[in-house]
Amino acid sequence: MSLIQPNQYFSIKDILVTEERVSSEVRQPMPNLGFLCSSSKKEHLDPGSKLDIPVWLASSLSSKHKSIVSCELPRFYKDSYKEILHADACAVELNKWNQYFYELGLILPPIVKDDNQQIPELLLEVFKSRFRLIMDCEQSVFGAHSIQVQLTALEKQLLKQGNQGKMLLINWLNKGVKHIQTSDVVDNLRKRKRMEV
């Protein structure tokens, strides 16, 4: 599975990322959709009302010539949070801010306009500093569990891939490629059987 490659139809990751909420403001009236906005009790969505809509809806509704809604960047890409990230990206629990920090940062700029926040640079910087942390963790045995709480989904996947690569290398160095393994499917079945018993 690709790490970050937006717009793949069947990708589970994509679907989950685009489900994230973004706060936006209605620009054109939308009759009969008042129930989407939980605070107001009106029947229609009037311009000016604010609500949180998922990214998949936001991206389709705020494209260039339509602008039915206008969206705002989530707060953790903005000022005070940016300062925290500049200070020390590794100590931040990015997982709590948002599971899909990086992916959202890539998808959002076309949707959210008039922003001078320079998200791509921010993402790159954060990733660079945290990547070193992940690499260290993956090489050692001890830190792995403790930092997993801090990692976003992407970083967790990187960590897992790093571990797998390391194990493959070690196995190859030690024994060569002659072992036949029990399939993972059977392992999962057996684990479930043991739990059920």
Add this chain to the structure above:
Amino acid sequence: MFCRDAVKLVAELNQTEDIKPFNEAVFRQVLEEVQSLFEENSKDVNTITEDNTAPKNTLLVRHYAMNRNKRCLLTYLFHRMRRLRQARWELGSIIPPEISKNLIKPEAQWFHNYNKSLATYMRTIGEDGLNILNDIQPPKSLYIEVRCIQDYGRLEFDGQSVMLKKNTYHLLPRSECESLIRQGYLEHVSS
């Protein structure tokens, strides 16, 4: 918000790599949601006039929601199919009951058809056909040492037969035990 149920299905896929029981209840709910969105849209279409173009936006929103639902449903089916295909390559042509009880009829039918296609293809290779499911990794020796971790019973091959009981060690030809190792009855012991 629309499409909450559909995303539930996808999140369930994300949890484990197993084939879980087919979540028919949620699937139906999603289909119903799509149906109701369509009906509302068809109602609202008629209210669009030259002046009142506002309903167009609602129509758009509902349209996107329907597409999103369709995408989630298709993803659900697609990934289940993928995992089933992997199970065929790992476990052989007979799937254990733990998995097969989680499938619905169309999926079981698909599996059966896939088996047939695979078998037909394998038969066309070479003279007698070739079992491409063997030797997924290049073998290094003719015979391998294995340890039996679950009772299997008698294994017959080549005129000889070996009784596989738990906790015994054997030296067996690689071709015979490869599938048994993958199914978890034997364990390859390295020396």
Add this chain to the structure above:
Amino acid sequence: MFVKDLTKDFYQVVAGKQCLILVNFDVDGICASKILQSLFKNDNVVYTLVPVQGVKDMKSAYDDNAEDIEYVVLVNCGGNVDLIEILQPEETVTFFILDSHRPYDLKNVYNEKQIKLLGDPTLEEAIPEYDVVFNDDSSDEEDEEEFSDNEEESAQNRRLRQHEARINKKIKRREWEEKREEALFHYEQLSYYAKSSAVIAYEMSWQMSRDNLDMVWWAIIGSTEQAILNKVESSTSVLESGNLQSHVSRLTHARGGNIDKQQLSAIKVTYDKDLRLALYRHWTVEDSLKHSLPTAVALRLWSIKGEHRMRELLAEMGLPLCQSKQKFTSMDLTLRNEFKDMIEKLSDKYKIRSIVSGDFTMQYGYRFKYCATDIVYAMLAILESTGRDRPPQLCFLEASDCLSRMKKEILEKGIEKAKIMLGYVFKAAQSLLELKQVTNAGNFLYVVISEGMLHHHLFAHPHMLLMLAQFILRAYAESTRSRKTATLPLVASATFSEEEGTCLIVGVPPVLEEQPRSFFGKAFSQAAENTNSFIDQDYFDVTMARLKSEDRPKFFDALSALLQ
């Protein structure tokens, strides 16, 4: 029947065919089976290996696997029991027995067709002749010997002569039976161990020129186990190590190249003078001194005075107390190097006997250096470490993995377990000696591990109980100073299974005897017969048996009566 030329009559018969291997749960058997396994693997012999713990296990394993199999190899099991009767095999099955337990069951020795004993018959001791033991003549039937030459003889005379003839035959038969009983009694009275099976298997591979340093190493471990558990006399084991040393040097030279300059990453096996301190390279000096038989017995380390004596010894050696409490590998380099010599010099003063002996060490790469005794202890500890989720077969597999050079973690775990095991043995011995629980029953000593003792369930394992028994016997002999105790054997007993109410008994021959031959095998079965108790001599080593706990007291009485 005996098979001397192992290559021709055993290996080439089995090569290319399918066979079943049954292995006993002891270190020597594991080493021998490892050698056989590697030979079979290279020859693509399809085999099935089943570890067995006793005679019942052997029978069930045979029944499970015996269909269509023509060759069965028994490693360290089956030599001293009547195989044909127990297993009831088909006519076509051939059994090859590689067993170091003696005496061989005579039915196995004289069975020409189905049973082949792998070994040199000239090395065997005092096997009675066939005619002494088996009576083949059809002279059982009443001989209708026709004295028909003399038809003229009156009927009465004839009947008289026939009657005489019958009586003579009966007398002869009785004489023969008496002689037979005597011969059997002498033959089967003492049980002992002969040459290690691993060494025999190694010599077979040497004859086939398929030996390598790994196999020699496994043979070394097999024969070291026999030395450690006192299964053979020390002189035999010294001779054996000389023999193995010559193989080692031959193989090392055969590899070619200058030995000194050889890469450190190749295997190197060396023979050195070494101390008989258990695991001293992986432990602290104090612990090692405490738990090794020679020092513990000589310094009487189970008592408080013993501790003082040990500190004296350490002080004289110049080893500071803080250093001796550290692991050996973290001691100062100079102290480490001098350690061996100092102990040697002081051994006379403290009357520590036989502390120095020869030992083999294997070195492979930079981090893998172990001596043979270490590995034997590790394997013993792993074999005995059965538990709820560790079935005996898993322990067998792990012990067998210890022998492979690749599985260093398992070996390290085994060494840790061995330390714990030796610690328990020592603590148990200490408490038993302090509480004076070693009872003298006149002709033998006995000690019972009661259920109140700490860790008593650990002694349900045969090897641990055996080590404890040997320790206690020597310690007791040392502490009582009476000449008589040195001639007494010891029987140790521990609870085997609480639910079934069985206990395990082990008999150890007396200290003074040079040759470790034990009469307990026969003695146990005889005493059980006399008292009508239920005894289960399931183990292949006949000095170990299982008994019902309630029968134990009268069993001991019967035993003391027997040994008068």
